[in-house]
Structures are given as C-alpha cells and as structure tokens.
Amino acid sequence: MILYQLNCDRQHSFEAWFKDGATADRQLKRKTVECPSCGSVKVAKALMAPRVGKKGNSREIAPIEPPALPSAPVAAPAGKAAVVPAELRQALIEVRKQIEANCDYVGDKFAEEARKIHEGEAEVRGIYGEATEAEHEELLEDGIEVARVPWVPRGDA
Known part of the structure; x- marks a missing residue:
C-alpha cells in the first residue's frame, strides 16, 4: 500500500491509499478518485518529500499497516455526500x-508534541490528536511527517 497527497482542481488537499503507484496513476487517469471536500474528479498527485533516513540517536517506530480497502470506488450522486x-x-x-x-493520544497538543519528537526534545513514539489546518501545513512545510486519518466516530463503530 502507498499513501499519496492529492490536490483537486479547486485547491483542496487530501490523502489517499492505493495498492501501488501504478494503481494510483490508473485511477487518477480514469478520474475515479473523488475529492472528499467538493466531489471534483479533477485530481492530481501533489509534490511530496521523500521519506529520509532516521537520525542515528532515534529508534524506529513500527509502521501501522492500513487494512485492505474496497477495490471499487464509490461515487456520490452530484450534490450529495458519499455513503461510506x-x-x-x-x-x-x-x-x-x-x-x-x-x-499516545496528545489531544490538541499534537502539533507541539510532533515538533518536539522531530527535534529530539521528546521520546520518539507514535502519537495522535488534533491539529488545525494551519498547524498541519506548518508541520509539513517543516519536513515533519504527519498524516490525517478519517476518524470513524465510536457511536458508528
């Protein structure tokens, strides 16, 4: 599985998982990838920084493998939200x-804690929490690897 940062023609940015790069390219070319914000199918890969090696004094964090996702995309009718x-x-x-x-859950201190981990001021570990759009963009601009995950509410689980 591979995670790509994508942008639609209306300047919305989002992430999507694909089986591999070829699958991503094929789905983007066929316009089967839809922007979750506006529904546009004019979507392209965004520029992404390559993942670089870790610092010598940090420990490896085991990646969380995403589960297999449905193979066929589900498009919503025009003007309606997609049904998951x-x-x-x-x-x-x-x-x-x-x-x-x-x-570790760090709540609304996510951006602050991610920055501390990146700068070696806090223990290297996986964290999750909340960040504003501006905080998320700043982390990415500073080369701090973060990802947004669609969060299914507990009541729906």
Whole structure:
C-alpha cells in the first residue's frame, strides 16, 4: 500500500491509499478518485518529500499497516455526500483501533508534541490528536511527517 497527497482542481488537499503507484496513476487517469471536500474528479498527485533516513540517536517506530480497502470506488450522486460502504467503514474502524492501541493520544497538543519528537526534545513514539489546518501545513512545510486519518466516530463503530 502507498499513501499519496492529492490536490483537486479547486485547491483542496487530501490523502489517499492505493495498492501501488501504478494503481494510483490508473485511477487518477480514469478520474475515479473523488475529492472528499467538493466531489471534483479533477485530481492530481501533489509534490511530496521523500521519506529520509532516521537520525542515528532515534529508534524506529513500527509502521501501522492500513487494512485492505474496497477495490471499487464509490461515487456520490452530484450534490450529495458519499455513503461510506460497509467495507470501507470497517477498514476505518480497524485503523482507529490500531492507532489507539499503538500510539499516545496528545489531544490538541499534537502539533507541539510532533515538533518536539522531530527535534529530539521528546521520546520518539507514535502519537495522535488534533491539529488545525494551519498547524498541519506548518508541520509539513517543516519536513515533519504527519498524516490525517478519517476518524470513524465510536457511536458508528
């Protein structure tokens, strides 16, 4: 699985998982990838920084593998929100369980704690929490690797 940062023609930025790079390219060319903010299918890969090696004094964090996602995209009718298929919903529930089991919740201090970890001022570990759009963009601009995860509410689980 590979995670790409994508942009739509209306300047919305979002992330999406694909089986591999070829699958991503094929789905983007066929316009089967839809912007979750506006529904546009004019979507392209954004520039992304390559993942670089860790500092010599830091320890490796085991990556959380995303569960298999449904193979067929589900498009919403024009002007209506997409209905999350049961398979996708279950995959997102599983992602949430894995994150909660393996990472520390830092609440609205996410950006601050991510920066401390990146700068070696805090223990290297997986964290999750909330960040504003501006905080998220600043972290990315500073080369701090973060990702947004669609969070399925507990009441829906």
